[in-house]
Amino acid sequence: MEDRLPVIKKPNPKSRSSKKLLLFLFIFFITLLLILFFQSSLSKITEIEIQGQQLISKEEIAQAAAVKAGDHFFSVSSSKVESQVKALKMVESVDVSKKFPGRLIIQVHEYPKVAYQIGENGQIEALLADASVVPVTVQGVALDKPILTGWPKDDPLKVKLCLAMSKLPASYFSDVSEIKPSPTDSYPDKIKMYTRSQYEVQTTIGYLPDKMKYLDSYIGSLHSSKITGGVITMLEADTHAPFEKDTGKTNAKDTKDGSDGKGNKDNKDSKDKDGKDGKSTASKETDKRDTASSSADEKKPESQDTARN
Numbered sequence: 001m002e003d004r005l006p007v008i009k010k011p012n013p014k015s016r017s018s019k020k021l022l023l024f025l026f027i028f029f030i031t032l033l034l035i036l037f038f039q040s041s042l043s044k045i046t047e048i049e050i051q052g053q054q055l056i057s058k059e060e061i062a063q064a065a066a067v068k069a070g071d072h073f074f075s076v077s078s079s080k081v082e083s084q085v086k087a088l089k090m091v092e093s094v095d096v097s098k099k100f101p102g103r104l105i106i107q108v109h110e111y112p113k114v115a116y117q118i119g120e121n122g123q124i125e126a127l128l129a130d131a132s133v134v135p136v137t138v139q140g141v142a143l144d145k146p147i148l149t150g151w152p153k154d155d156p157l158k159v160k161l162c163l164a165m166s167k168l169p170a171s172y173f174s175d176v177s178e179i180k181p182s183p184t185d186s187y188p189d190k191i192k193m194y195t196r197s198q199y200e201v202q203t204t205i206g207y208l209p210d211k212m213k214y215l216d217s218y219i220g221s222l223h224s225s226k227i228t229g230g231v232i233t234m235l236e237a238d239t240h241a242p243f244e245k246d247t248g249k250t251n252a253k254d255t256k257d258g259s260d261g262k263g264n265k266d267n268k269d270s271k272d273k274d275g276k277d278g279k280s281t282a283s284k285e286t287d288k289r290d291t292a293s294s295s296a297d298e299k300k301p302e303s304q305d306t307a308r309n
Contacts (some may be wrong), residue, residue, distance in 0.1 A: 038072070045071050046102035053108045055126050056090050057137045061108060064088055073102055081106065090126075090134045114165040115179070117148045129166030131159040146173055146193070150180040157181065157189055157205060164208045172212040175219070176201075187235070195219070200243075203234040214238070 037043055046069060050058045062068070065081045078096040085094045085106060095107040113126040117133070124136045127148065151158045165173065178194040182202065193201040197219055203211050211234040218232065222240060230242045 042101045043073050044102055045069055045073050045076065045104050047104070049103065049105045051105065051107050052110070053138075054110060055113065055134060055136050055138060055141065056088060056108070056110065060088065060137065061085055061106060065106060067104060073098065073100070073104075076104065089132070090128075112166060113145060114162050115145045115148050116143055117151070127162050129162055131162040145170075146176045146179045148179050155181070157183075160189065161191070161205050161208075164205055168209065168212055172215070175216065197223075198229040199232050200230070201232045201234060207234060211238070 045067065048062060048065075048067060048069060050061050053061060064085050064087065066084060067076055067081060076098070078098060081096045081104075082094045085091060085096075085108065090110050091108055092111045093109040095109075097105045097107075099105065111128045113134075114129055115127045116136075117125050117127060119125045119133075119135070124141070124143070126134045126136055126145075128134065148158065148161075161179070175195045175197055176193050177196050180192050180194075182190045182192045184190050187204050189205040191203060191205060193203070195201065199219060199222075201215065215232075215234070218234075218238060222228075222230075227240065230240050233239045233241070
């Protein structure tokens, strides 16, 4: 019976040692591959793509991000780059994404600009909704917003205007090229807007939300009536009037007419004077001839009497 029992084999100690060796080799090669990977160009940033900027240059954004080509791809924190770029005055929000291998994308969303102005040094400046000023560093930027002229630096009405413009669709101001203040006693916030279609629009900042949505249709109705140019007043009522004529020409004409009238009067006076003088001279000569004739008549009888004697 004992001879029929199966013999249990003892475990081979070599199999355990071979598994440990394989595990060690696996870890070694993985570590080696990781070292080679991090030393290769695949683990580094090779391209930084900046999108969405209009008024801020790519150089400014890249400098704020503090990331450059050659930095380790996995060591760059997207959230850190976002916070650094968002610190720029013009930037409203930032989205940073990484795409392997080596591509970093920075999507910038700027605050909406409502207008432009010319700075003291002649540089173009963008105005945001809160009237904060941002210098335009991009060359050749298209001025697709109205230009504010004649506004004091810290005018609260300019802040009110920018805020009102930011709440309206940009299409309302597509035809407006310039906005300047024109306050009166009745309307302290009155403004003048000049359009590219040769109209002057007079309204107030408070009326902008109600009046601007009708401006394009109002100008269209004027064009359909073949009325080009003029002053559009949009206050309690909407009216149109032609531009005033040049008063300088009228004054010049009046001056000329006055000079001609004065000259004619002088000529008339001169003629009257000459006529009067001529008449006086003729009267004197007639009197002289009459006196001479009388003297001759008196002497003639005396001569006849002498002859008789």
